[in-house]
Each structure stands twice: as C-alpha cells, then as structure tokens.
Amino acid sequence: MKEIKAGLLGFGTIGTGVVKVFQNNCQLLEERLGARLVLHRIADLDISTDRGVSLAPEVLTTDAAEVLDNPEIDVVIELIGGYEPARTFVLRAIENGKHVVTANKALLALHGDEILAAAAAKGVDVMFEAAVGGGIPIISSIKENLCANNFRSVFGILNGTCNYILSRMTKEGADFSAVLKDAQDKGYAEADPTFDIEGVDTAHKIAILIGMCFGTRVKFEDIYTEGISAISALDIQFAKQFGYKIKLLAIGKKDNGQIEARVHPTMVPLNYPLADVDGAFNAVRLVGDFLGPAMLYGQGAGMEATASAVMGDVMAIARNIIAGIGSRTPAMAYRPEAIQQLAIKPMDEIISQYYLRFGTEDRPGVLAQISGILGRHDISIASMIQPERKEGGPVPIVIMTHEAKEANVRAALTEIDALEVALEPSRLIRIENELE
Amino acid sequence: MKEIKAGLLGFGTIGTGVVKVFQNNCQLLEERLGARLVLHRIADLDISTDRGVSLAPEVLTTDAAEVLDNPEIDVVIELIGGYEPARTFVLRAIENGKHVVTANKALLALHGDEILAAAAAKGVDVMFEAAVGGGIPIISSIKENLCANNFRSVFGILNGTCNYILSRMTKEGADFSAVLKDAQDKGYAEADPTFDIEGVDTAHKIAILIGMCFGTRVKFEDIYTEGISAISALDIQFAKQFGYKIKLLAIGKKDNGQIEARVHPTMVPLNYPLADVDGAFNAVRLVGDFLGPAMLYGQGAGMEATASAVMGDVMAIARNIIAGIGSRTPAMAYRPEAIQQLAIKPMDEIISQYYLRFGTEDRPGVLAQISGILGRHDISIASMIQPERKEGGPVPIVIMTHEAKEANVRAALTEIDALEVALEPSRLIRIENELE
Numbered sequence A, B: 001m002k003e004i005k006a007g008l009l010g011f012g013t014i015g016t017g018v019v020k021v022f023q024n025n026c027q028l029l030e031e032r033l034g035a036r037l038v039l040h041r042i043a044d045l046d047i048s049t050d051r052g053v054s055l056a057p058e059v060l061t062t063d064a065a066e067v068l069d070n071p072e073i074d075v076v077i078e079l080i081g082g083y084e085p086a087r088t089f090v091l092r093a094i095e096n097g098k099h100v101v102t103a104n105k106a107l108l109a110l111h112g113d114e115i116l117a118a119a120a121a122k123g124v125d126v127m128f129e130a131a132v133g134g135g136i137p138i139i140s141s142i143k144e145n146l147c148a149n150n151f152r153s154v155f156g157i158l159n160g161t162c163n164y165i166l167s168r169m170t171k172e173g174a175d176f177s178a179v180l181k182d183a184q185d186k187g188y189a190e191a192d193p194t195f196d197i198e199g200v201d202t203a204h205k206i207a208i209l210i211g212m213c214f215g216t217r218v219k220f221e222d223i224y225t226e227g228i229s230a231i232s233a234l235d236i237q238f239a240k241q242f243g244y245k246i247k248l249l250a251i252g253k254k255d256n257g258q259i260e261a262r263v264h265p266t267m268v269p270l271n272y273p274l275a276d277v278d279g280a281f282n283a284v285r286l287v288g289d290f291l292g293p294a295m296l297y298g299q300g301a302g303m304e305a306t307a308s309a310v311m312g313d314v315m316a317i318a319r320n321i322i323a324g325i326g327s328r329t330p331a332m333a334y335r336p337e338a339i340q341q342l343a344i345k346p347m348d349e350i351i352s353q354y355y356l357r358f359g360t361e362d363r364p365g366v367l368a369q370i371s372g373i374l375g376r377h378d379i380s381i382a383s384m385i386q387p388e389r390k391e392g393g394p395v396p397i398v399i400m401t402h403e404a405k406e407a408n409v410r411a412a413l414t415e416i417d418a419l420e421v422a423l424e425p426s427r428l429i430r431i432e433n434e435l436e
Helices: A013-024 A026-033 A086-095 A105-122 A138-143 A160-172 A176-185 A200-214 A233-241 A303-323 A366-376 A406-417 B013-024 B026-033 B086-095 B105-122 B138-143 B160-172 B176-185 B200-214 B233-241 B303-323 B366-376 B406-417
Strands: A003-009 A036-043 A075-078 A099-102 A151-157 A244-255 A258-269 A281-288 A292-299 A351-360 A381-385 A395-401 A422-431 B003-009 B036-043 B075-078 B099-102 B151-157 B244-255 B258-269 B281-288 B292-299 B351-360 B381-385 B395-401 B422-431
Touching (some): A003 A013, A003 A303, A013 A026, A026 A036, A026 A303, A036 A303, A075 A086, A075 A303, A086 A099, A086 A105, A099 A105, A099 A303, A105 A200, A138 A200, A138 A303, A138 B138, A151 A200, A160 A176, A160 A233, A160 A244, A160 A281, A200 A244, A233 A244, A233 A351, A233 A395, A233 A422, A292 A303, A351 A366, A366 A381, A366 A406, B003 B303, B013 B036, B013 B303, B026 B036, B026 B303, B036 B303, B075 B086, B086 B099, B086 B105, B099 B105, B099 B303, B105 B200, B138 B200, B160 B233, B160 B244, B160 B281, B200 B244, B200 B258, B233 B244, B233 B351, B233 B395, B351 B366, B351 B406, B366 B395, B366 B406, B406 B422
Parallel strands (some): A003 A036, A003 A075, A075 A099, A258 A422, B003 B036, B003 B075, B075 B099, B258 B422
Antiparallel strands (some): A151 A244, A151 A281, A244 A258, A292 B292, A351 A395, A351 A422, A381 A395, B151 B244, B151 B281, B281 B292
16 A cells, blocks of 8 residues: 655644644544555654654654755644744755645745745645644635635634633623733633734734735735734623624735625624634635525634644645646645735725724713714714713723724824813724625 | 636536625735636526625536536536436546545535546546535645544434424424424525435535544435434423433444444533534534634524635635645545545444433332333433323423443333333433543
8 A cells, every 4th residue: 555654843832733643543544545655754852752652763853954955755744833934844855855744824924935836847846735724624615615705805713712701801801911811821722912912913814815805915914913912801791781792803805806805803793603612613704606605613723623624635645646647736725826916905995894982971961072072074973882880980981883984084083182171092892794 | 817717517506606796705815815816607507596695697608517627617616416417527627637526415414425536537636625514714724734643433413494493492392393484485495305304405514524433424315314303302401300401412432443323313402512502603623633612603504604715625625726835735635545435333322321211101100110210221321300280181200311222222112112011102312421
C-alpha cells in the first residue's frame, strides 16, 4: 500500500491533537484514503516534555531541517504559530516541493500573498482550514461545494475567548473585567489577552474569508477593528430589552464592487441563528446568490477540533498525491489571476442601524436636545428607552436608530458629547439586522 | 480555454435553477475553475413551457439519448427524480463513461449500491450533495474536510415540509391537520403529502448520511420511521413547558459496532442549536471524535439552494477532469472495499428518555397505578405534569422519564392502555438530550 509521509513543525497543543488523529484513527484514514498516512518526523525545540502520546524516538527531532529538507516527506504541517520562523520554514518547505498545511492565521493575514505565490509557482498546495473557525469546514466549503455562488455577505463569530466572555457577561450580568479575570484564571484567556479581546485575531480570520468569498485581496490593516473591552453589563442588558444579543462579529459584505470589512461588537437579533452561538463555539454565516443564507457552527478552537481541520487538509493533499496531481483547487477559491483588488468602503460611508447610549444630567429637555441633534444629522429614531431615574450619577438614555450613515452618527455624537448636560461619553454599538 | 460540457436531464424547478447558475454565474465559475463550463443539452419531455430562462433552441431536446449518448458531454446532471427512468438513464450515462450529478435521494436509497458499483467499475464519479439538505454542504464536508473523524452520531432535520408544519404548529398552537391544509393551499406541501409527513423522504436522506458517517450499508427498509401526523398541539405545548421543541429528527448513532438508524418526532432541548432550525430550513448535526459537535444549517430545498449544491458537484467533477483524473474521493466517503454491513440495533433495544402522555379518567389513584406499572418495567420518572382538571373528557397525565429501554416502555404502555381508567391510547415521543 502506498505511504504518504507528513512532517510536523511544532509539538504544542494542536500538534499533540494531530499526533492523536494519526495514532487513534490510523485505520479509518486508510479506509477512507486507500493509502497509509504516516507521521514521519516531528520537530520542536522541546522534545522532552511528556505530551501523553508515545512516539518512536527517531520521530522526534529538535532540528526543523529534518522535516523541511527531508526528501521522504510529502506534506509539512506548520503548527508553530506567529510570524517567524513560521514564514521562513513554510517558504523553505514550498521551495523543497512540499505541500503545506497550516493553522497560522496571523501568518496568512500578513504574509499570505508571498506564501501563496511561492506555492503557485512551485505547483504545491498550501491549505489552512484550521486557521479559521477551528473544526468548522468553512474554508473547504467555500472552495469546494459552495463555489458556484456569488457571495453577498460573510459574518463570523471567530474568536472563542471573546465569545466566551460575552456569553458569560450575558448570562451572569457580570462586567467585562470580572469575567476576563476569571477567564484568565481558568486558562480560557491569555495572560495578555489584547490580541483576542481587541479583535485582532478575528480580523486576521475575516481577512481570509473575505478574500475567498469575494475574490479580492484584503490588507489586514484596512479592516476596521474594535474589540469588546468597552462593552458594559448595562449595554448587554439594554440589548436584551430590545431583543438583541451582543457578539463580536466579523463582517464582510460585497456591494456594487465595494467591500465592507469590519470587526466590532454587534447587536444581533435573538432569533438570529448567530445569537445562539455561545461560549467557545464559533460560527460563520454566509449568504450566496443561489445558496441563500447558511451557517456552519462548531468548536472554534481546542486541540481536537483544530486537529480535525488540519487532518482534513492533509487528507485532501494525500488524495491529490495518490491521484498524481498537484494543486487541484486554488488556495483562495479563485485562480490567482482572477483575484481583484476591490476597494474597501470607508467606515464613514457604511450604513447601519445603531444602538446609542448617553449618560446625561437628569433635567427636562435633554431628550429634546439629543433627538434634535440626531434629526439634524438625518438619523431617525426607531425606539428609545429612558429607564427610571435613580439618585445621583448620569441618567442613561438609550436610542435605537433606523438605518443611518456612520459619518452622520459620528458627527451627531461629537455634538451631543459636547453638550453641557452630557456627563459621560456616548456609546455606539452597531446592529446587524440582515435576516435574508 | 478548456471547455467542460454538461447535459441536463429534467427541466423542472431545480433544473431551471441549474440553468440560472450556468447563465448568471458563468464568469464566476470560470474565475474559480480556470475552464469554461457549458450546459450543452437539456432533455425534458416538455420543452415548450416558458421557464423564464432563454436558451438557444438547439440546447433543448425531448430525447434523453441526446444527453446520454452524446460523446461531447462529460457530466450528466440527473434531475428527473423518482426511480424510473432515472435509474436506467443514470446507469446508461455511467456505461458511456460520463460522470453523474444527481439530487435524487429516493434513487440512491433504493438503487445506490447498484449505481455506485457501476460507477466504480467505470472509474467515473457519482455525486449527490443536493440529495440531502438542499444547499447545505454536508456530503462534501463528510467526504472531504471532516474525513479524519470517527463519527459518533449524525442528527438531521431533513424535510422542509415537516419542519414548516411543526414550526407553524409550535408558533401558532394550531393542530396538524389545519396547518397541513394551509401548507397545501400555499404549495408548501404536496397534494399527497404522505412521502414527506410520514418520514419516508427523511429516511431516504439519513440512510445516505449514516452510510457516509459510519462506513456501513443501511437498507432503507431497516430504518425505523415514524411521521409527524400524530403530533398534537397539546404535545407541542407540554414540550414547551418542559423546555423542549418537537422536531422530526433523523438519528444515526454508532455504538459498539452497532448502528441506530431511526426517524421519528423527537423532543430537543430549546437551547439546543437544532431547536432553532425553523420553517423550511434544514440542519445536520454531527459529532466526531476529534471535531466534537458541529452543525451545518441552510435552506433544505428550493430551486436556488438545491442548484447551488448541484453546481458544487459539477465544479468538483470539472476540477478532476481538468486535472486529468477520474474519481478522487469515494462516493460514500469510504473506499467500497472498506464498507461494512454493521447491524442495526432493533428498536426494542434502544435507550432513550421518553415523553409519555396518558388520557385517563379523573379519579384518585390513577397516577399511582401508572407510576406503579412504569416502575415495574424499570422506567423511572424524571418529572410529571398533571394539569388542572377540566369538566368531562380524559384528564392528561404527562410524564418525562429518565433513560429507559424502548421494549420496557412499550410493554408498560400496553399494560397502561389496558387499564380501565385509560380513556385514550397513550402517546410516546422520544427525547434527545445529547448535549455533547
């Protein structure tokens, strides 16, 4: 029976999951593939830690070259993470004619063009299902079965840490900082959580999905990104009163040849399937011209779900090797020469509904002042809550708008914040009501 | 540029959708594929009806042979439906060395073995994403990216008509017959709805998914199938009180080398993602040993969503043709020689939680009698509702059990139904509480 040999770079959590698939599901992989899949070498600087899997000693090495330059290895699985040495290693693997599977969204967001161009030149595959949405087969679905669709939009809940924090805030009525602290104590959030909670990780991932759905190159730095650290228990509570949940939503839309690409806390209707994606789960919602709306949901991270996605890619490459062909489906779902550079719509020009919360003095006429300013900026009010007045402190006024232009909303808020009666900066959360 | 030619059999609703993809998304298909995809011939007995798409006259024919025996055609798309002549045509297309794409679940459920064996012998592909779950890319996901998983279970809401009726009954508190009548008037249900509402269509579909997930052959007639026609507004209302929704669920499980394969109305927890799949939407929930739980959700039927799935398959075949290879991934996700004939667990042996509703005389001691019989059959009660007694008619007693063996529940119900106080046959609805 034919043998296909893989080499692994990075023996961390996901790497250990990959080893487990090779070991536990060895027979299954063979029954589905008709060939034997072998994990030939694992390179990591630390090969002494016990990861709970037993391996023949010759499999482990501290020298990445034993994977990268090994003529027996067909597929290199890169699970080091970060930019370097991951970039150098991946380019060297490609240069050596090896196919690459990676879970590294940061690498792809920043060096994707360079890596994919090198792979195309060499005729090898670079696959990265595990980079977005953990075990969810979103990338393969866009590339393969959904590929007859012109996509109109792609929305994602793509960061487990943020979703876990927001879900707990929603359930417990707790404040951000308290939940973050607890999540860090339990190991669900990093000691330095900036990358997750400020939306950077989510932006890396939506950059990939937007590229694949719309056939365009999105520069990571052009994606408007706003994290969840300013979300308060109060906003979550008001959202619920209006029939919404707050999610860190990654949004991609295509309209008139322009792209919207943004990541920010977003109110989604409670009866919207995305609203039920809680805890560490991820989901991607797509709308295609023929498909209509669809959603793929699953575990967004973790050793095992991510290993499932990595191994799905390894299997796809193995099928190509068995068939005697190189790359069969373009890495970004469009042939490289068909990929465009569509303009990203400036944030000022987006149209959305808005949740606005003001903290003002408890004085007659305040609402008239605020609604007057909104009206002069062409912002019409859909509904409003002014809770019972309590002793002391600012009084909240909460307004849900109809569709309005972001620039107008920003200008109105600047004016309102300058009012004498405004006791704290206004809060703005965008609403996504697309039901189709 | 290379041209790949498809021929279509059956110019009905879905066929029209397929024509629209070819016409509207012609450039997109080319940008993704790097070749031109052409719809060369369409065969239908009726070629005079205006379907709202304009076609060159030479494309249309009433003679299926112009598709089946046409040496220029690479891929035959079978959208006739039913058993014959679909079976004969598909076998003839395969014999002529053509790849086949079909949406015909009935054909696959009954003649799948014969058709797939013929295709394997000839080295051509038979693909059928559109046969299960409309536009949802479930079949390609099981075959491709999720293929490194040993699946533990596969659940599906797979029939739009049933789900529409149950959703409206749930929302409106209406009875089955009233909603069915209205659905028929609106064209959402067939004049003879037996095939849908008695679960036959759902059983055809889960037979396919079970085969692909577990690597076994499931005979359609071995699937326990119970439709939704006996579901009452009362059951839906009680379900809600206990925190459940009633769905027609297709269930596949693998346990100790045995398969569970059944279709029946099922109570699912309200906070379970499947509970939110309403109306004409379909969903499939999978649990894999590495993937964990995942769900794919989308439109389960309709011209456009189904055409999206058909064309996804056509694109996959086109990629193989361009690469110069035949079948790359086995049709049923396992190589034919690895497919087993796992035993289906008899319904008597399944373990489930149960919702039981009795209609009895309003007399002291009735509950003691019923709970006594349940206890003697090793069925323990998890919770109970005995609503306020009204004048006249049977008094409902509703019991939710802990896990029990189906045979024991059946035996207990026979005994209870024979009691003098039992005024109507007892009702049984299974509960699916698997949260992982």
